[in-house]
Amino acid sequence: MRDLNLKATEYFEAVARLGTVTKAAEELAVSPSAVSQQITGLEAQLGVRLFRREKRRLVLTLDGDRLFQTVTQAFGAIRNARSAISHQQDRRNLLIRVSPSFGVRWLGPRTFSFASENPEWNIRIDATPDFTAFQSESVDLDLRYGLGTWSGLTVTPIMHDQVLPLCSPGYLAELRGISDDPVEQLRHAxxxxxxxMLFRWDLWLAANRVDIPEVEYPFRFDRSSMSIELAKQGGGIALDSVTLCLGELQRGELVPFSTRWPVLDFPAYWFVCPPRHMNRRIVKRFSDWLARACAEHDEAARWYLTGQGCVLREGAPTELIDVKPWGL
Known part of the structure; x- marks a missing residue:
């Protein structure tokens, strides 16, 4: 490749594609003589004739056709890539990184609402469990799940999570057929x-003083969306997030396992970005829209849970992690 004259190859491709030196010169914005000189130099470099003249027309030789078939695909791909990059630069882009389950189950269905209010912007959502390294990545903001302890960044709580055991109505009926006691039901579940999840079964059982001699997990998932889906199918009880399955609860596809124990209610979702990013108009606009959407969701979740007879237990996550009893 170091020996190949790329300019001459580009001129050759234009002549072969357009059929004449004059048309190629017009496209390349050079003189016809400059094109001819480059073609002559390329033929000398390769040691073959690339064109032959027939009745004032340039016709590709066998070697010329072989070269043209290769380079025209290469230059076509380059032109397409350049066009795509230029088009992308002409549009304004907002890049958001979000945890996979939250992205699929909560943010994704609401994205069009924001996009319809901002049609001049492209929205890209990168669903990954990895947080952004803002010093080296071109991401506008993160929507993170966690405790909110990220230093050096603007960290704003956007939504509480409500965590409780959830299952399908059919599976709950099956467990109630074993016993009327929720503790005994858990032992068979x-x-x-x-x-x-921040709060898993071992912590929940200990803090609620539920004694299960041998806790077994026939199913383990690294995505809440998978746990919720299996619970909806009657596969078991998931200790998971109302934020991620409010729709299933409202439709009756999932139900609270029991109202005997309080629902964990704590700030779990955060708007995170470098302070300087808040000066960007689109980031501020998205932040305002997100605050409204999250407030609507929080209100709907609390309305559902209280309507089911659940009691919400608010508390600092660090306190809960200390495995203190969650008595009312």
Whole structure:
């Protein structure tokens, strides 16, 4: 490649594609003589004739056709890529990084609402469990799940999470056929473990003083969306997020396992970005829209849970992690 004259190859491709030196010169914005000189130099470099003249027309030789078939695809791909990049630069883009389950189950269905208010912007959502390294990545903001302890960044709580055991109505009826006691039901239940949740079964059982001699998890998932889906199908009880399955609860596809224990209610979702990013108009606009959407969701979630007879237990996550009893 170091020996290949790329300019001459570009001129050759234009002549072969357009059929004449004059048309190629017009496209390349050079003189016809400059094009001819480059073609002559390329033929000398390769040691073959690339064109032959027939009745004032340039016709590709066998070697010329072989070269043209290769380079025209290459230059076509380059032109397409350049066009796509230029078009992308002409549009304004907002890049958001979000945890996979939250992105699929909560943000994704609401994205069009924001996009319809901002049609001049392209919205890209990168669903990954990895947080953005803002010093080296071109991401506008993160929507993170966690405790909110990220230093050096603007960290704004956007939504509480409500966590409780959830299952399908059919599976709950099956457990009630074993016993009327929720503790005894848990001892016979298939527990679904969401391994990325802040509060998992071992913590929940200990803090609620539920004694299960041998806790087993026939199902473990690293995505809450998978745990919720299995619970909806009657596969077991998931200790998971109302934020991610409010629709299933409202439709009756999932139900609270029991109202005997309080619902964990704590700030879990955060708007995170470098302070300087808040000066960007689109980031501020998205932040304002997100605050409204999250407030609407929080109100709907609390309305549902209280309507089911659930009691919400608010508390600092660090306190809960200390495995203190969650008595009312």
């Amino acid at each position: 298939r527990l679904i473990d969401s391994v990325k």
